[in-house]
Amino acid sequence: MYFESWADFWAMGKHGLYVWSCYGIAAVVMIYNIWVPLAQQKRFKQRYLRQLRREAQQQ
Amino acid sequence: MNWTWFHKLGSPKWFYEISSRWLPWLVILSLLLLVTGVVWGLAFAPAERFQGNSYRIIYIHVPAAFLAQATYVFMAIAGGVGLIWRMKMAEIAASCCAPIGASFTLLALLTGAIWGKPTWGAWWVWDARLTSMLILLFLYLGFMALQAAIDNKKTAARASAVLALVGLVNIPIIKYSVDWWFTLHQTASIKLTEKPAMPAEMYYPLFICLAGFYCFFAVVLILRLRAEILHREHKTGWVKALMSNKC
Incomplete structure (x- = not known):
């Protein structure tokens, strides 16, 4: 590792706040990008499955 | 040249099936x-x-900046393919790219x-690179607003594809902005x-991160495409068969 200790690593010189906030925002953006389509897929599946069942009952 | 892959790619059913096989590998690769x-x-x-250490x-x-531009080019090409060949998958791809790119x-x-x-002592300066990237964000938002404003999916796809193609002019501006107007970036x-x-x-590590971001893009694009395919094709036989198999 480049840093002497874990405390050094978290401090990032004097730039800890800048570096870690960037990585935090990146994590949020990435999780958002995964979560949105997965939630959408689940919603669509439930909706169209209900529709299918309704159609089957009517017949 | 053999064009069967192109026609296959145009089939939502084929893509939905094959992408479920690609997805786990892409997830593993992008995570690694x-x-x-x-x-x-x-x-x-x-350092x-x-x-x-701030350079980290x-x-x-x-x-992120590379991907933002690559996604835009991909979106414009998909939009163009949709315009010319009326390919449904290309239209879906263009619409799925926009929120990811934004x-x-x-x-x-x-x-x-x-x-x-x-580094510069300022959060924001009206430097050419920063400004052209801000314009890129507005292009994405404009594309999404246009898609949302038109109810007919076909008309929406055509109108927004034209916007995406016109906006393509911004990409070389972003790239050369640092050479043309040598300001701060x-x-x-x-x-x-x-x-x-x-x-x-x-x-x-930068190249590894770049490759990782591109793989991540492939993963989230496929996820969005699958959800959108399910939505647009829910009246077709194959989606109904797929759904009834699962329950």
Whole structure:
């Protein structure tokens, strides 16, 4: 590792706040990008499955 | 040349089936690359002589900015293919690209601002690179607004594809902005044609992060495409068969 200790690593010189906030925002953006389509897929599946069942009952 | 792959790609059913096989591999690959690149960049790469450790933002900022532009080009090409060949999958792909691209443009802008504060002493300056990236964000938002404003999917796809193609002019402006108006943003450190302007122990993790971001894009694009296919094709026989098999 480049840093002497874990405390050094978290401090990032004097730039800890800048570096870690960037990585935090990146994590949020990435999780958002995964979560949105997965939630959408689940919603669509439930909706169209209900529709299918309704159609089957009517017949 | 054999064009069967192109016709296959045009079939939502084929794509839905094949992508479920690609997805786990892409997820593993992007996780491996991202974890390796980020850990290497954060903990093992040396500090930069003038910027100290704040330069480590590069491992997010540069891949995000690359991806923001690549996604735009991909979106415009997909839109163009949809316009010319009326290919449904291309229209779906273009519409799925926009929110992903917008989020990565925003990420590039935000990380750039946070990096700018300790390096330039300002969160934001009206530098040509920053301004043209902001325009890219507005292009994405305009594309999404246009898609949402038109109810007919076909008309929406056509209108927004024209917008995407016109907006393509912004991409070379972003790329050359640092050379044309030499203001504050530095010029490119990594180029296809030259050796990178930084030592290997700094650019290896950067390349790994870049590859990781591209794989991540493939994953989230496929996820969005699958959801959108399910939505648009829910009246077709194959989706109904797929659904009834699952219950």
